[in-house]
Amino acid sequence: xxxxxxxxxxxxxxxxxxxxxxxxxxxxxxxxxxxxxxxxxxxxxxxxxxxxxxxxxxxxxxxxxxxxxxxxxxxxxxxxxxxxxxxxxxxxxxxxxxxxxxxxxxxxxxxxxxxxxxxxxxxxxxxxxxxxxxxxxxxxxxxxxxxxxxxxxxxxxxxxx
Amino acid sequence: xxxxxxxxxxxxxxxxxxxxxxxxxxxxxxxxxxxxxxxxxxxxxxxxxxxxxxxxxxxxxxxxxxxxxxxxxxxxxxxxxxxxxxxxxxxxxxxxxxxxxxxxxxxxxxxxx
Numbered sequence: 213x214x215x216x217x218x219x220x221x222x223x224x225x226x227x228x229x230x231x232x233x234x235x236x237x238x239x240x241x242x243x244x245x246x247x248x249x250x251x252x253x254x255x256x257x258x259x260x261x262x263x264x265x266x267x268x269x270x271x272x273x274x275x276x277x278x279x280x281x282x283x284x285x286x287x288x289x290x291x292x293x294x295x296x297x298x299x300x301x302x303x304x305x306x307x308x309x310x311x312x313x314x315x316x317x318x319x320x321x322x323x324x325x326x327x328x329x330x331x332x333x334x335x336x337x338x339x340x341x342x343x344x345x346x347x348x349x350x351x352x353x354x355x356x357x358x359x360x361x362x363x364x365x366x367x368x369x370x371x372x373x
Numbered sequence: 374x375x376x377x378x379x380x381x382x383x384x385x386x387x388x389x390x391x392x393x394x395x396x397x398x399x400x401x402x403x404x405x406x407x408x409x410x411x412x413x414x415x416x417x418x419x420x421x422x423x424x425x426x427x428x429x430x431x432x433x434x435x436x437x438x439x440x441x442x443x444x445x446x447x448x449x450x451x452x453x454x455x456x457x458x459x460x461x462x463x464x465x466x467x468x469x470x471x472x473x474x475x476x477x478x479x480x481x482x483x484x485x486x
Binding site: 238251252354368 | 439441442444448453458460461462465467
């Protein structure tokens with residue numbers, strides 16, 4: 213009997229754990245007024261994986277390999293102060309509940325930018341960036357199986373570009 | 374397995390019968406039954422059904438909560454993702470600039486010490 217209850221509790225806990233994702237944040241805010249949002253689904257990433265490598269005119273860095281190893285992508289941006297505050301709080305909760313590690317933090321004159329990754333030493337399974345400046349908050353998150361070194365090198369290369 | 378105390382309580386006839394490996398007749402009025410395993414089976418079935426229902430419910434919920442793609446063109450989706458990555462890089466650059474500025478200040482302070 214105890215085993216049965218243990219299995220049921222485990223099943224419920226697993227469901228609750230799965231419910232915490234960037235998608236929940238996207239779903240909560242994407243339809244709100246004063247919010248701009250972008251979602252790229254796993255199906256679209258499968259399509260992207262089939263197209264030839266693209267090199268954007270205004271970019272010296274080739275992001276193709278990283279983009280093709282993604283499986284979900286979310287952007288939520290709001291300049292509405294009330295929504296921005298709620299969004300910032302929800303992202304902080306999402307980060308605390310998840311298995312995220314702080315990659316970078318920068319603060320200046322009330323502006324806060326943090327980047328987090330989840331995964332292991334070799335692979336990044338989730339990336340989150342939250343940027344708060346005055347009344348605007350931007351949330352960028354992507355999931356996939358990305359090579360950690362490659363991701364960090366490409367981002368650093370683009371930064372130096 | 375009988376304990377020594379139980380064996381010591383047995384009659385000589387019983388001991389002889391056990392020694393001869395004869396079967397002991399079951400009294401007609403004996404009302405003892407084996408533990409009921411049916412309840413456990415029923416509960417297991419209910420639990421299994423509950424897990425399946427939760428699983429199917431979650432799958433359905435997952436499908437319903439799947440947002441709609443912002444772009445229908447993979448090239449546009451790619452461009453949007455790349456722009457976002459450029460924004461991430463820009464923020465890394467800003468953070469790196471702050472580190473460089475801080476290092477410069479620390480170096481100046483150390484120089485005047």
